[in-house]
Amino acid sequence: MRRISIFLCVLLFPASVFSQSAAMHTVAVLDLQIAMRAALRAVEVCTEAGHQVGASxxxxxxxxxxxxxxxxxxxxxxxxxxxxxxTAASFNMPTLDLDTLAEPGRAWGLVTVPGAVTLGGGLPIVSQSGELLGGIGVAGGGGGDNEAQCAKAGLDAIADQLK
Structure with a gap:
């Protein structure tokens, strides 16, 4: 009798009833003023190093x-x-790391993702609790390592506000 009850429960109440899936999700959003501060600091640091860059x-x-x-x-x-x-936000990892993964024989398919740029200079923006908030990217800074340092300076400028 117990087996029949379990069978009927599974039949009458599909797995979706038992799942904890929510109809809505709450996410943290990076404030525009904080985003502007990060981008501006990244541009300032690269400009001080003699590079004419863009930061986003x-x-x-x-x-x-x-x-x-x-x-x-x-x-x-x-x-x-x-x-x-x-790219940094989409993959939640530094683009310099993706550059290494995108080499032939590895995760080379990354280069076929429309819009993805697997060159250094992009970093994910993550809250202190580990939640992905976005990404910052720098270009024109004399190479991926330099651009990643400028992006990191932008993150450092807002680190205390990423709670």
Missing amino acids: VVDRFGVEQVTLRSNMGGAHVAETARRKAW
């Missing part, structure tokens, strides 16, 4: 919040910075 911050979904460009930054730097920020 996107939200956790890859939607652009702010993009800044040095006065003499090339036409390509703003879009490339935005795409690096998008």
Whole structure:
């Protein structure tokens, strides 16, 4: 009799009834002022090092919040910075790490993802509790390592506000 009761429960109440899936989710959103501060600091640090760059911050979904460009930054730097920020947020990892993964024989398919830029200079923005908030990207800074350092300076400028 117990087996029949269990069978009827499974039949009458599908697994979705027992799951804890919510109809809505709450996520943290990076404030625009904080996003602007991070992008501005990244541009300042790269400019001080003699590079004309673009810096962009996107939200956790890859939607652009702010993009800044040095006065003499090339036409390509703003879009490339935005795409690096998008890539860092989408994969929740530094683009410099993705660059290594995108080598032939590894996760080479990464290079086929539309819009992804697997060059250094993009970092995920993560709260102190580990929640993904977005991404920051820098382009035009003389190479991926330099651009990642400028992006890190942008994150350092807002670190105390990422609770």
